[in-house]
Amino acid sequence: MKSQREGRDLYQMSDEQLILAIERGERDKFGLLVESYQRRIYRFLRNMGLDHDEAADITQNTFILAYKNLGSIQRNKCFRSWLFTIAANQARNYFRKRSRQRQVPLDDLGPLAVDENQSLPVERGQLRERLEALLDRLPLKQRQVVVMRVFEQLPFDEVALACGLGLSNAKVTYHRAMKKLAGWLGPSLSEIS
Amino acid sequence: MKCPIDETLMIDYLEGCCEPGAAAQVRSHLEQCPACRREYEELAGVRRMMAGPAAGPPDEPPESFWAENARVVAEATYLQPARLERRWALRLPRAAMTGTLAAAAVLLLTLTWLFESGPFSPGPETVPAVVSLEDTPSVGQALQDSLWMLWREMQEFEMAAKALESAYALQLESDSGAAGGELLYPSDYTVYDGLQDLNDEQVDQVIFLAAGY
Numbered sequence: 001m002k003s004q005r006e007g008r009d010l011y012q013m014s015d016e017q018l019i020l021a022i023e024r025g026e027r028d029k030f031g032l033l034v035e036s037y038q039r040r041i042y043r044f045l046r047n048m049g050l051d052h053d054e055a056a057d058i059t060q061n062t063f064i065l066a067y068k069n070l071g072s073i074q075r076n077k078c079f080r081s082w083l084f085t086i087a088a089n090q091a092r093n094y095f096r097k098r099s100r101q102r103q104v105p106l107d108d109l110g111p112l113a114v115d116e117n118q119s120l121p122v123e124r125g126q127l128r129e130r131l132e133a134l135l136d137r138l139p140l141k142q143r144q145v146v147v148m149r150v151f152e153q154l155p156f157d158e159v160a161l162a163c164g165l166g167l168s169n170a171k172v173t174y175h176r177a178m179k180k181l182a183g184w185l186g187p188s189l190s191e192i193s
Numbered sequence: 194m195k196c197p198i199d200e201t202l203m204i205d206y207l208e209g210c211c212e213p214g215a216a217a218q219v220r221s222h223l224e225q226c227p228a229c230r231r232e233y234e235e236l237a238g239v240r241r242m243m244a245g246p247a248a249g250p251p252d253e254p255p256e257s258f259w260a261e262n263a264r265v266v267a268e269a270t271y272l273q274p275a276r277l278e279r280r281w282a283l284r285l286p287r288a289a290m291t292g293t294l295a296a297a298a299v300l301l302l303t304l305t306w307l308f309e310s311g312p313f314s315p316g317p318e319t320v321p322a323v324v325s326l327e328d329t330p331s332v333g334q335a336l337q338d339s340l341w342m343l344w345r346e347m348q349e350f351e352m353a354a355k356a357l358e359s360a361y362a363l364q365l366e367s368d369s370g371a372a373g374g375e376l377l378y379p380s381d382y383t384v385y386d387g388l389q390d391l392n393d394e395q396v397d398q399v400i401f402l403a404a405g406y
């Protein structure tokens with residue numbers, strides 16, 4: 001009975017309340033934050049183009065860093081977007097080491113759009129592969145904004161916070177990325193019809 | 194005629210986060226302006242494509258992966274003895290507490306700069322033996338060596354304190370992704386990786402040196 005209520009109380013605690021509890025000495029409450037966000041952080045990193053091992057390493061490190069720096073998060077700052085910031089900053093190091101040569105030339109990608117009138121549905125995996133190839137061509141910051149907004153469905157103010165951009169700058173960055181994607185998609189759209 | 198829809202308004206409309214009034218304005222403008230309409234349709238097409246089946250997450254790891262990840266994180270964080278945290282609390286203002294280890298590592302980088310190319314560039318006979326990060330297998334060892342050198346040769350704690358303070362601020366910026374955050378990071382260097390290599394005794398020394406000013 002008691003544990004059930006306790007469980008519900010824990011469930012209802014906001015991130016901020018959990019952080020306060022951790023700072024008061026209930027350190028194992030951090031486990032709840034890990035449980036809440038590890039899947040999202042991992043998925044974000046995969047969508048940023050990292051492989052499983054890389055994403056797994058960074059996910060782990062992100063939470064360790066977050067714990068060690070918990071005292072530095074300002075009261076008005078959102079824990080969730082802060083986590084994404086830490087993950088993205090670490091991911092950057094992987095990209096620096098990586099050569100850009102593995103990019104697939106656009107011509108080899110084939111048609112990329114989903115045509116609603118097409119009788120043969122493009123396989124999900126294929127579509128995914130093509131989308132990833134397109135995202136790979138975006139500058140890192142633009143990809144980050146797109147992935148956070150479209151795949152993680154973060155509100156723009158959190159995207160901005162997590163990317164270290166002002167709100168309108170985040171929207172402009174997103175706009176640029178979407179225009180680029182549209183430009184790359186454009187020719188193949190007309191090829192289909 | 195200049196279009197009243199700028200990039201941010203277009204994005205607000207596309208993402209459905211316009212004020213209701215603004216959304217109506219955008220809608221009526223799109224009806225009149227072929228250029229904006231074309232752009233909107235283009236963007237909406239990309240949005241649809243990404244929200245479709247392709248948006249699904251890449252292969253998800255098995256459920257056991259998450260339990261294992263949570264366990265490793267727990268062991269590296271809240272299951273660690275709280276000894277150090279308590280001791281720091283005695284010596285450091287609360288704000289500096291959690292960042293101290295990281296700050297100590299950044300201090301090394303700051304000092305390296307101060308001595309190698311900054312205002313404290315010395316003549317050859319007083320070159321401090323700041324250990325190059327590249328030359329040592331362990332950043333933690335380099336950090337410890339350098340702080341010892343600082344201790345023995347400098348006796349400059351005021352300067353060290355200032356450097357530590359600004360290094361700490363930069364570290365915070367870097368962690369939070371704000372501008373200027375990349376200043377002190379060499380490309381593939383993780384402060385925390387290095388600190389993992391320290392043994393307890395070394396950690397004590399680092400704390401003593403970094404916080405003992």
Ligand SMILES: [Zn+2]
Pocket residue numbers: 196197198222226227228229230
């Ligand atoms: Zn217009």
